[in-house]
Amino acid sequence: MNMVNLKIDNINVTVPDGTTILEAAKKVNVNIPHLCYHPDQAVKANCRVCVVDVAGSKKLAPACSSYVYEGMEVQTNTKKVRDMQKGILELILANHDQDCLKCLRSGNCELQALCQRFNISKTNLDETIEALPLDNTNPSLVRDTAKCIKCDRCVEACQKVQEVHALTHSHRSVHYNVAPAYEMPLEQTFCVLCGQCSAVCPVGAIVEKDDTAMVWDAIQDPKKHVIVQVAPAVRVALGDMFNLPKGSIVTGQMVAALRRLGFDKIFDTNFTADLTIMEEGNELIQRLTKGGTLPMITSCSPGWINFIEGRYDHLLDHLSSCKSPQQMFGALSKSYYADITGIDPKDIYTVSIMPCTAKKFEAKRPEMKTNGVQEVDAVLTTRELGRMIQSAGIDFVGLEEDQFDNPFGIGTGAGAIFGATGGVMEAALRTAYEVITGKELPALEFKGVRGLEGIKECTVDIDGLELKVAVAHGLGNAKKLLKQIDSGESPYAFIEVMACPGGCIGGGGQPIKSTMDVKAKRIDAIYHIDEDLPLRKSHENPAVKELYEKFLGAPLGHKSHELLHTHYHSRGMKYNFKELMNK
């Protein structure tokens, strides 16, 4: 690789050819202001706040889109540069509904941080911000265009990564806008509520719907028995909210914090992840041996379910009929748990802590009811839990570690890896192998399905039965596998799909700044959790075994069907052009 020498603020830097000034500056601890730049995305160069002075050029150059050359001399802090940057920020603010004190992004807003850095706030007070009505009609996300700085990051997430194309830029010049086509609310588009847009937005223009008030109320209500489940991906990300090193495993502190917040019982979604494997694994075995639609595709990611139910509803037979671990937990909380504790299901308030905004939607699906009550009453994202802990004044980092409660407190390593892309597949293979062959697996790890490659595949030899499987994360990748199925060319028996890049550890509800580097660290942490656990196969989970003995009977049995399975159905989102033409 060709190396280039240059000077940034009189500091010598050597970087590979093809590096931008902005990235070169990072190497020598110079943080050039930026808003549209995102390390995982293409260069957009539309905000212009990153301008710098390059010797020999009269015009200031955008650092995010200008490449270094040998002998280049860059100044990032001259008066000319600072005045320009300040001017740009003031222009942005003039059209920005600046209400930081009650904005969910206050404290981790990139615009706010820059305004602080330049010591400016809104100058002209004429309140003529051109904005669309607040879009808050869906259960997951709130879009507020009065705060949008039109950087296009969400558009890239939605179009290039997810290939959903719910969001687009539109109109031009002063009317330039970022919104769904025809300015529809998200709910009336093919938006899958994955929240990837909210994860990359530099400001508070797309945020999770905040449900913390509801949960505070429930905790305060003496008539309610409030229980909480925590998804596998939360424990390796929550630490970000408290400035811990990325990928820190904070399971113990997290349980302690939940206890202090006042939850009556604290349970682990890893438990129902194991249960999902028992049901889904047996469903796969049944389809393989007795015949059934193949490839079978996993159903634990509600963003993915929204995608297939909306756009690819002709392929719904491929989905496993299993509910997601969140909903399995919810169903058990309002049946089995109510039975053994003697509490009326109506008085049990079930909260889940999820890395995901689409889970909020899933919990509200009308069919997700058990014993006449909603299975999961409230879903908080990792970000919302972090804010609750902050709001309660709990010193998270100093907390003594605590443990999950029984009967839903035991999860195996197989349940733990659900949080990473490939994890459900690996967990299912560990169980399917042993159930089909009756033999112990020679090696537990299925390395072929791990990692951040967009589509992973491997062939597993189960006592002579060759099983071809694939794993996709990010809906753009999932779409490729669906197209194969559509054309009858899919070679797979089993496919795992997670809507979010990296799997749940990269979910749309995870702490802000979950870049690809951070995701890789979380994945490492997840596999560490797996390695450190004494039990690493779902079918060996003693609490799961007990649940089958005492309550459910056998996997795919009558009770399972009633509580743990569902019927995924078309959402009727498409215009029916065929019917029109046949009139």
Place this chain on the structure above:
Amino acid sequence: MNSTETKSFGVLTRDLALKIDSIIEKHQSNSTKLIGILLDIQDVVPRQYIPREVAAYVSEKMNIPLSKTYDVISFYAALSDVPRADYIIQLCDSVVCKVTDNTVLLNTITNLLGINEREATADGKYWLEYTPCFGACDISPAIRINGKVYGNLTTEDSIKAALSQYK
């Protein structure tokens, strides 16, 4: 993602869909000709605009995401995403027409029809919009009604005469 019913149609009919099919075919389904295709389609849609259902139909036919089609529609002034009218009055506001004083023209139309720029009359008959020079400078000030040019419109009578051909 909440709808439970298949979307129904307000504007798109089988007839219109067939017309759209032949327009797309005329342009060899070539997505680089999207603007031309949309302009032609707009001409055959009542009130001369591209509603969402029509944009969705075109998008599906041409295998383009609706978001992209909408981006194009909203970018070009000649394409409208809101209903216009049976007769589109385009008032040139380029330099020559300005010099020859198109304000009389504008005021007269506004008075006669009771509409401002980018507005339609209540009966959905007339729509008024600005447009850049369309090459009628020699007979400026000029307007176009549904594409037909009328020039030398300096008096109220001449304007009335032009409008009277569209009832």
